[in-house]
Amino acid sequence: MSSRILNVGLIGFGLSGRYFHSPFLSTNPGFKIKTVVERTKNEAQEFDPEIGNARSVDELLSDASIDLVFICTPNDTHFGYALDALENGKHVVIEKPFANTEDEARQLFDLAAEKGLILTAYQNRRWDSDYLTIKKLIEDGKLGDVVEYECRYDRFRPVAVAANSWKEQAGSGYGNFYNLGPHLLDQALTLFGDPLTVTADIRTIRPNSEIDDYFDVHLAYADKVVNLKSSLMAYENFQRYMLHGTKGSFVKGGLDPQEENLRKDILPTQKPWGEEPENRWGRIFSDEYTGIVKSEAGDYAPFYQNVYDAIVNGAALAVKPAEIIRTTRVIDLAFQSSSERKVLNY
The missing domain is CATH 3.40.50.720 (NAD(P)-binding Rossmann-like Domain)
Structure with a gap:
């Protein structure tokens, strides 16, 4: 060390x-x-x-x-x-x-x-409790081969509530797709790799909004479909993940608790850290087992340790350049697809 x-x-x-x-x-x-x-x-x-x-x-x-x-x-x-x-x-x-x-x-x-x-x-959301839980279920084969994956990241943010934020201003790189899209895309692309095609609907749905505040992105694979959605007009925004596989399905709501704890000035040295309350745990449906699945504990600390190890010890980055370029490429294609109303090859 x-x-x-x-x-x-x-x-x-x-x-x-x-x-x-x-x-x-x-x-x-x-x-x-x-x-x-x-x-x-x-x-x-x-x-x-x-x-x-x-x-x-x-x-x-x-x-x-x-x-x-x-x-x-x-x-x-x-x-x-x-x-x-x-x-x-x-x-x-x-x-x-x-x-x-x-x-x-x-x-x-x-x-x-x-x-x-x-x-x-x-890309800290790779260390969210919900994503770590899904990743483990897939790796352990609990769902079989995933054939459908849907992830939502919704908020209820009327323009009047957030009007003073720079995130509500029109400009290069602004809008909900640039803000929340990279999280959802990075998770899906890390799980499933390069898509075959990209189709997107990115639009403005809130009255008086200057930015895109809704997106629906479809990534097509040879053996599965991936749908990523977000709306800033979702008053009930508990829904997060729905996965269907050849052995079973998994559904889950709620957000990883780290951000809400950090906003309360709770440091990550406080233990236990990143553990979701039980009302956010997901549910699996399968012949092997149907019931509640306790969420893995989230923890962003490994991201920082990996950056340190990459600089000091020459370790490989966890969030790799090729992965980042892939995400930015899909963002480009999604905007183009939405504008031209076309299905685009990756």
Whole structure:
């Protein structure tokens, strides 16, 4: 086990920087959050008085002691900030969406390879309790061969409730598909690999909305169908997963509890961590067993440890460049499919 400590800089300290990254970085002995970019506020010091403040991205990137940068800013800035960070010799983790297009993603990975730097996407939902539960059921053969997979990630967010958020503004990389789509796509593509075709319906359904707030993406495979949906007008949004296989079916609702606990300032060192309440556990239906399946405990900590091991020990990234490029390619195809009303080959 290496004793090296990586100095970390966060660009942005909103929901992502404050409630997702900082708790895990601060409780992993391999990291030290040295500096946070906040142009006018000092909220990072409220989290930890030892964290330094930078008033600009250039100020942060000019610090030669910073090893790793997390980009936690609005979507239209991800590509530019990542380019600057890599050019300044920093390893980089980018919030989703990793990039707005496949071409941008490839440019970033080409530069990272040229510089010999680690670059990855924050696909934390691979470590959600529900996804880990589904993955285990599939790997253990409890459902047989999956022939139909549906995942929903819904919210009830009328425009008036969230009007001041940048996520409600029209712009490059904005909208619900860029916001929630990468989670659903990454999970499905990690489970099942490259699809044959992509078909999508991405649209605006809320009154006075400036962004896309509904999507229905269909990924076709030779032996299964995958449907990924999200709506910001789903008042009852408990439904999450429905899987049908040759041996049985599995249905599940509710969200992984980590985010809600992190928002309460509960650190991931508190045990037990990531355990879902029983009312969120799924149910399996099969000849072998019909009944409740206790959810696996979710935990985002392995993502951060993997980034550390990749930088310090040369370990393979858990969220690999080829997987990230695949997700951005499907995003491109989904927008094109929705616009042209066509089924597109992957």
